[in-house]
Amino acid sequence: MTLPAAELTPVLGSLYALQVPIPYPMKTVTVLLDAPRGGPLSLVDCALDTPEARQALEDGLAALGRHWSDVDQLVITHHHPDHYGLAGVIEERSGANVLMLDVEIGRGERYWHMLKEWLPGHVKHFRDHGLPDEFLAGLTGENPRVQPASRITPLREGQHVSLSGKDWEVLWLPGHADGHLGLWNAEDSTLIAGDAILPRISPNVGLYAYTRPDPLGDYLQTLGKLEALNPERAVVGHHGPVMGGVQARARELRAHHHERLDFMKLEAGKEPRSAYALSHAMFPRDLNTSGRRFALAETLAHLEHLRLLGQLYRTWHEEQEVWVYHA
Numbered sequence: 256m257t258l259p260a261a262e263l264t265p266v267l268g269s270l271y272a273l274q275v276p277i278p279y280p281m282k283t284v285t286v287l288l289d290a291p292r293g294g295p296l297s298l299v300d301c302a303l304d305t306p307e308a309r310q311a312l313e314d315g316l317a318a319l320g321r322h323w324s325d326v327d328q329l330v331i332t333h334h335h336p337d338h339y340g341l342a343g344v345i346e347e348r349s350g351a352n353v354l355m356l357d358v359e360i361g362r363g364e365r366y367w368h369m370l371k372e373w374l375p376g377h378v379k380h381f382r383d384h385g386l387p388d389e390f391l392a393g394l395t396g397e398n399p400r401v402q403p404a405s406r407i408t409p410l411r412e413g414q415h416v417s418l419s420g421k422d423w424e425v426l427w428l429p430g431h432a433d434g435h436l437g438l439w440n441a442e443d444s445t446l447i448a449g450d451a452i453l454p455r456i457s458p459n460v461g462l463y464a465y466t467r468p469d470p471l472g473d474y475l476q477t478l479g480k481l482e483a484l485n486p487e488r489a490v491v492g493h494h495g496p497v498m499g500g501v502q503a504r505a506r507e508l509r510a511h512h513h514e515r516l517d518f519m520k521l522e523a524g525k526e527p528r529s530a531y532a533l534s535h536a537m538f539p540r541d542l543n544t545s546g547r548r549f550a551l552a553e554t555l556a557h558l559e560h561l562r563l564l565g566q567l568y569r570t571w572h573e574e575q576e577v578w579v580y581h582a
């Protein structure tokens with residue numbers, strides 16, 4: 256198998272975006288490499304641990320005259336496997352300082368270290384919302400392509416990270432993940448956005464056993480934040496590496512979620528149903544097991560947002576042992 260040569264997109268000064276292959280439909284994830292002359296080597300995000308990703312990272316670093324062992328700091332936008340998988344490997348090989356937003360360390364990232372403790376709650380959450388057992392089979396929460404870091408340094412919103420010799424402000428952009436981090440450079444009107452906003456696809460916003468109670472409410476606020484920030488360009492996790500029109504895209508995504516909220520209100524108003532049953536109304540197409548779980552989590556994020564607004568209710572159905580949503 257021949258691998259494509261390292262494709263580095265210049266972002267700003269010594270900062271480059273590298274498209275690293277991932278075995279997901281998005282095909283690649285963006286990893287940022289910053290290698291200022293004589294200065295520290297920084298990475299933002301690090302892809303899944305696959306041989307292809309390791310090779311792409313090695314090639315990208317080599318193109319900048321650097322190596323794994325040179326990495327000084329690794330900033331992670333959020334704990335999802337495609338952004339975090341190699342964190343432990345990079346930490347071990349280089350002794351790099353791994354940084355994440357404080358919220359993400361306490362919630363998402365902890366998931367990788369406490370699978371055994373979290374799994375029963377994870378499964379119960381899906382079951383209580385009607386997911387049939389066939390979609391729970393094989394749900395171990397484990398991912399052999401994720402090597403968690405052993406020490407993580409917390410970043411707080413408002414702090415600064417240095418990339419390409421400039422200060423980038425740490426932003427909290429929750430919704431897609433509880434502690435999703437963004438990096439903002441006002442001088443160059445550039446945002447490192449991870450999956451907080453994406454072109455072409457709507458970032459998945461799901462309610463899980465271990466998420467904040469209203470991820471969709473969080474995400475709608477994040478979209479407002481991005482709209483107000485109005486960056487000229489954003490470096491994005493997928494389908495990028497760089498996108499313009501962030502403000503317009505934020506408005507579009509908000510309208511999309513508002514449409515889905517209206518639809519859920521209408522559907523739940525027809526007859527009381529479980530979130531799983533309602534997820535088939537929202538996502539009627541054929542989905543595989545993990546797709547069905549994503550669909551349920553996304554549907555739940557909309558239903559719980561409406562419930563917390565007082566626009567829908569939920570009641571425990573004794574015989575079916577499931578929560579049902581109703582008007």
Ligand SMILES: [Zn+2]
Nearest residue numbers: 333335431450
């Ligand atoms: Zn993600």
Ligand SMILES: [Zn+2]
Nearest residue numbers: 335337450492
């Ligand atoms: Zn992603």
